[in-house]
Amino acid sequence: MTGDRLFFGAFTVERTYAASPVRVFAAFTDRGIKQRWMGCEEVRAPVIEQLDFRVGGREISRGGGGDGAEHLFEGTYLDIVPDLRFVFAFVMHVGGRKLSASIASVEVLADPGGARLIFNEQGVYFGEDGWAEREEGTVQGMKQLAAWLATQDEAA
Template sequence: MTTPTAHTSFVLERRFKASAARVFAAWADPAAKQRWNDCHAETGATEFSMDFRPGGFEIYRSQLDDGTPLAVDKVFLDIVANARIVFAYSMAMGGRALSASLVTVEFSDSASGSTLKLTEQLAYLDGHMDIKQRRRGTEEGLERLLLEVEAI
């Protein structure tokens, strides 16, 4: 028997000295994305591939410190260069489905650089709930993105 699905969401905003085009490019380039977006940066990906286009997929696999496999499967739904990325992804750990999410990332230029707004809507499956960890993991990724796009 499964438990009811739990729904939640969060919004994060970040300001960058870099242009929206530069920040967007760090999402679009597979090598750059892998450097800053690794879900568990301390362990690293065991498999990563990305086809950055509407209908394209991103596959991420890693192993947690205890050996438990982590799988993230993503599909890009909408991409507007330098302005918007919409994607859906599912996360599983040890073969158990944890969640499914819809994420919208919006980019806009400002006088001092650019702003990124990320909105994630989550469906937690079968009693799993890690909103604080998920939000913190996303914040850590955005902190690494800042370092990626503002490095000289």
């Protein structure tokens, strides 16, 4: 039965942004900022219900998918080096069904053009292989972050 199978995967997405590493890092760690750019093509206007950015802190967000199913993200921060990196574990639910469990890291490094972001995710899908879609969603989210950063005054 397909629903009993586990599918393992991993991917890395790297992007360079014309913004300071501090500003890029804050885009992930400040609830108000993250709420402005977060989401992907499949999940519109997610609401960040909780973002407690500290080791052991939790993040919870919900959004509606194009298919009408609710997408629920529940994560816990495992490691944080301010303005440099963080590691988190999370579970995704779609339509009330547990879809995947992952561990991910975000590194924000100084770059001559501003900041280089390295996002790495690895984990397991329950019952279906969805890594290609997860990577596509992450790439879309990084594009949305770039668009939001481009509207911001670096001096602000």
